[in-house]
Amino acid sequence: MRLHLLALLAKEPAHGYELKQELEQTFGSAYPSPNIGQIYVTLGRLEKDGLVRAVDVEQSNRPNKKVYYLTAKGRELLEIWVDEPTEGPRVRDEFFMKLVLAPLTGIADRMALITRQRRHYLSLMSDLNDLLSRTPPADRVATLLIEGAMLHLQADLDWLERCQEELA
Amino acid sequence: MTAVVRTVNLVKIYQDGAVPVPAVRGVDLQVEPGEFVAIMGPSGSGKSTLVHMLGGLDARTSGEIWLDGKRADTLSESAWALLRRKKIGFVFQFFNLVANMTVGDNVELPALLAGASPKVARNRRESLLAALNLTDRADAAPAQLSGGEQQRVALARALANEPALLLADEPTGNLDSRNTRDVLRLLGDVHKKGQTIVMVTHDARVAALADRVVSLFDGEIVDDGRITRRRTRTAGEVIDLR
Numbered sequence: 001m002r003l004h005l006l007a008l009l010a011k012e013p014a015h016g017y018e019l020k021q022e023l024e025q026t027f028g029s030a031y032p033s034p035n036i037g038q039i040y041v042t043l044g045r046l047e048k049d050g051l052v053r054a055v056d057v058e059q060s061n062r063p064n065k066k067v068y069y070l071t072a073k074g075r076e077l078l079e080i081w082v083d084e085p086t087e088g089p090r091v092r093d094e095f096f097m098k099l100v101l102a103p104l105t106g107i108a109d110r111m112a113l114i115t116r117q118r119r120h121y122l123s124l125m126s127d128l129n130d131l132l133s134r135t136p137p138a139d140r141v142a143t144l145l146i147e148g149a150m151l152h153l154q155a156d157l158d159w160l161e162r163c164q165e166e167l168a
Numbered sequence: 169m170t171a172v173v174r175t176v177n178l179v180k181i182y183q184d185g186a187v188p189v190p191a192v193r194g195v196d197l198q199v200e201p202g203e204f205v206a207i208m209g210p211s212g213s214g215k216s217t218l219v220h221m222l223g224g225l226d227a228r229t230s231g232e233i234w235l236d237g238k239r240a241d242t243l244s245e246s247a248w249a250l251l252r253r254k255k256i257g258f259v260f261q262f263f264n265l266v267a268n269m270t271v272g273d274n275v276e277l278p279a280l281l282a283g284a285s286p287k288v289a290r291n292r293r294e295s296l297l298a299a300l301n302l303t304d305r306a307d308a309a310p311a312q313l314s315g316g317e318q319q320r321v322a323l324a325r326a327l328a329n330e331p332a333l334l335l336a337d338e339p340t341g342n343l344d345s346r347n348t349r350d351v352l353r354l355l356g357d358v359h360k361k362g363q364t365i366v367m368v369t370h371d372a373r374v375a376a377l378a379d380r381v382v383s384l385f386d387g388e389i390v391d392d393g394r395i396t397r398r399r400t401r402t403a404g405e406v407i408d409l410r
């Protein structure tokens with residue numbers, strides 16, 4: 001989350017709660033809402049590393065709030081993040097390991113493993129269908145996020161089918 | 169309640185020269201009225217052959233096919249044709265619209281063939297075209313339409329005779345994401361109104377709309393189960409944005 005917060009702060013200084021709201025508004029309901037405690041902990045670490053700095057802003061009738069802004073060092077790190085290629089999607093290989101190794105022990109057969117896994121993926125897909133139908137199309141970031149999840153799942157299912165053809 | 173589809177030990181063996189190639193090997197399948205069943209499996213697992221046999225487009229080698237409580241596998245080709253007109257709608261991957269007829273006539277024809285009066289057939293045409301958002305395309309030729317529109321026309325045509333059974337073979341196989349979404353929405357809508365659907369698909373988004381998924385492998389059913397809803401609330405449970 002460090003770099004996401006740096007990116008938001010590059011736009012304008014903000015306090016913790018504003019950052020939480022901005023993340024929620026940008027990614028929509030399709031993404032888990034960030035925990036405010038985690039945001040403050042992350043901001044504290046960024047401050048300690050000299051990537052952001054905080055100023056106290058007085059408020060009438062309320063305790064001071066800390067407004068964070070990006071330092072030159074923070075901006076530099078952000079630029080490196082933006083410029084470098086992003087790690088590709090990691091292969092979720094836990095099931096694959098199970099599929100290859102479990103039958104060797106005699107505690108499971110591959111067809112049963114594949115069948116159970118397929119059902120699991122399909123029920124996830126069905127939930128994503130529901131989620132997509134509840135998401136207004138105008139909410140493009142959330143829609144794209146759900147479509148991305150669907151495409152990843154479809155790839156998992158295609159891979160499962162290949163495993164079935166070759167291993168079962 | 170009578171099952172819309174029931175097969176008993178259904179077998180299809182193709183003859184490739186002297187070599188018999190089994191495509192479907194003893195399938196027992198029952199589909200209840202109003203059910204939406206997706207058939208999945210690797211290519212060559214017998215999915216399309218199975219659905220073609222259910223529609224009488226491919227003759228079975230052995231076993232039984234019952235549609236709406238009546239034995240169908242022993243029918244002559246012409247009796248199958250009659251049964252299809254009255255009871256079965258078909259949607260294919262490549263639309264198969266009649267090229268030299270307008271969109272509207274493509275939709276109206278099946279109802280006329282099924283014996284509906286011209287007035288009933290016309291009403292059905294109007295309401296289907298309206299439901300599928302195609303009213304202003306009624307006088308166009310199929311070739312003037314995009315792939316997604318053609319598939320919507322094909323779906324309207326398949327539903328024109330109010331079939332007891334809608335059979336679909338990869339209906340979104342040739343469509344991009346957006347058109348897939350439109351066709352899916354329509355399938356979901358007709359299913360909600362009680363349409364029985366048996367559909368072959370590779371697309372998990374499509375399969376996930378069904379009540380039940382039957383998985384074929386090597387011509388046999390290896391899994392048959394309802395899709396459970398888990399109520400995932402976020403896409404983040406599937407992909408992790410770090």
